Structures are given as C-alpha cells and as structure tokens.
Amino acid sequence: MINLENKNILITGGLGILGKSLIPELALLKANVIVVDIQDIKNIKNINNYEILKNKIFYYKSDVSKKANVEKVKLKILKKFKKLNVLINAAAITDAIEKKNLFNSSKFENFSFKSWKKSINVNLNSLFLCSQIFGKELIKNKTSSIINIGSTYGIVGPDQNIYKNKLKKKTFYKSPSYPTTKGAVISFTRYLAAYWGNKGLRVNTVSPGGIFNKQDKNFLKKYSSKTLLNRMAKPEEISSVIAFLCSDRSTYITGSNIVVDGGWTAI
Numbered sequence: 001m002i003n004l005e006n007k008n009i010l011i012t013g014g015l016g017i018l019g020k021s022l023i024p025e026l027a028l029l030k031a032n033v034i035v036v037d038i039q040d041i042k043n044i045k046n047i048n049n050y051e052i053l054k055n056k057i058f059y060y061k062s063d064v065s066k067k068a069n070v071e072k073v074k075l076k077i078l079k080k081f082k083k084l085n086v087l088i089n090a091a092a093i094t095d096a097i098e099k100k101n102l103f104n105s106s107k108f109e110n111f112s113f114k115s116w117k118k119s120i121n122v123n124l125n126s127l128f129l130c131s132q133i134f135g136k137e138l139i140k141n142k143t144s145s146i147i148n149i150g151s152t153y154g155i156v157g158p159d160q161n162i163y164k165n166k167l168k169k170k171t172f173y174k175s176p177s178y179p180t181t182k183g184a185v186i187s188f189t190r191y192l193a194a195y196w197g198n199k200g201l202r203v204n205t206v207s208p209g210g211i212f213n214k215q216d217k218n219f220l221k222k223y224s225s226k227t228l229l230n231r232m233a234k235p236e237e238i239s240s241v242i243a244f245l246c247s248d249r250s251t252y253i254t255g256s257n258i259v260v261d262g263g264w265t266a267i
Helices: 017-028 041-048 050-056 067-082 113-138 177-199 217-225 235-246
Strands: 006-012 032-037 058-059 086-089 143-150 201-208 257-260
Touching: 006 017, 006 113, 006 235, 017 032, 017 050, 017 235, 032 067, 032 113, 041 050, 041 058, 050 058, 058 067, 058 217, 086 113, 113 143, 113 177, 143 177, 143 235, 177 201, 235 257
Parallel strands: 006 032, 006 086, 032 058, 086 143, 143 201, 201 257
Antiparallel strands: none
C-alpha cells in the first residue's frame, strides 16, 4: 500500500477538477498537502471531504505565473514546513469545450495573440518558475520528485471533428495554444529529469485524457467513441497515478510521460 506519511507535497492549481480529487487522496495517504492556487481561499471547501481532511491541507493564494509571487509564497511555505518532498505542477488553463460560442475567433487564422500569450504565461511560465524556485529546495533532499501535468493533446493533434454539435455543425475549433504548451511540458520534463537526475530529483509527466466534468452529451459520445474503454476518465483514475509517483514505490521512474487516456493515443 502507498504511504505518504511525513511527505510535504505542493500542488499548484490545486482547485481545478483534478486537484479536487488528488488533494484528498494525498491527504488520506497521510501527506501534508500544500495547495497553491489563484482562486479565493473560500473555494478550498469545495475539495472532496475537506472537513474531514482539513488538518492535512494547507492553502496559499498566489498567481504562480509571476516570479515575485512564487518567491514570496515559497518563503511562507518553507517557514512552516522546512522542506519539500514533491512538487506537482498542475496550474494551467484550457478552453472549456461546452462553453465556447465564438466560432470565428477560435479558428487558427483568427486566434488572438493575446490568448496565445496567456496560455504560454500560465501553462509554461508558471511551470518554469515553480520548477526553478522550488526545485532548489527539492534537490536538498536525497530523494524528491516533480510531477508535471501534460495532456494527450501534447502527444497527438486535436481531432477537430469531435467539436461538432448533434447537427454535425462545427461550433468551435480547439485552440492551438493548449496542445502546444502541453507538448512543451513533456519536453521540459525530460530536460529537468536529465539535468537533476544526479541530484536524486525525479521528474515525470502524467498526461491525462479527457476527464468527465458533466460535458454535453453529444460531446461525451464523440469523445468516448475515440477511446478503447469507450468513456472519459474519472478524476480519481488520474490522481491515483500521481499518488504513485509521489511515493517511494516509483523511485526508478524518471523522465517518463505516463499516459492515462483510456487508449485514446493507442490507435
């Protein structure tokens, strides 16, 4: 059985759909879970079983795409916890499929440079800053770990055909920025794994497929038909893999991209 007792695990973007499943799982495994997110602190109560596990969950509000903010929150965290064992880089933005209604602006030819830069800033700059700033602390331990959250769209291009309504009319195009940043996450992981391997710091990517989040039924049907298991992922099916990478059961895994996609990229 996985045991994370006495491990101090930091997760950025912890109040997203994946974090709400991951945080209680890590807490149940006896880790101290340090959550950094840009959302208001009151939203931490939305984490599953928060009232039961709140003594193992510690929240810090910060925009981790800004260097000064990351430096500041690091000092606060280290003052309380003294050391870190694991960093999970989960802070990211994506386009909410079910909420898009701007067909023309979603086309690559019309995609705004502002939106492109926003994705780069949140999905990559925060990854760089947190890995650099917290990585300096992680390498002080004999064994430590960074886990980056990728995506199947960092491996294969988006199938734009699944973004059609039930009348088979295209409603929007998946953006060019999200797949680009997630592909970069995988490459950055390999760089860090090679760079810090001799320090005992392991670095891996977990690349999930689509996670069920009450999406439109038509989209669910189209997406599910492309997976070998014929469904989207449950959040806990991703978080269990991340928990394994946090543990001492994964001490010979580094530089890997672990794909958890129900077979989406297998064929």
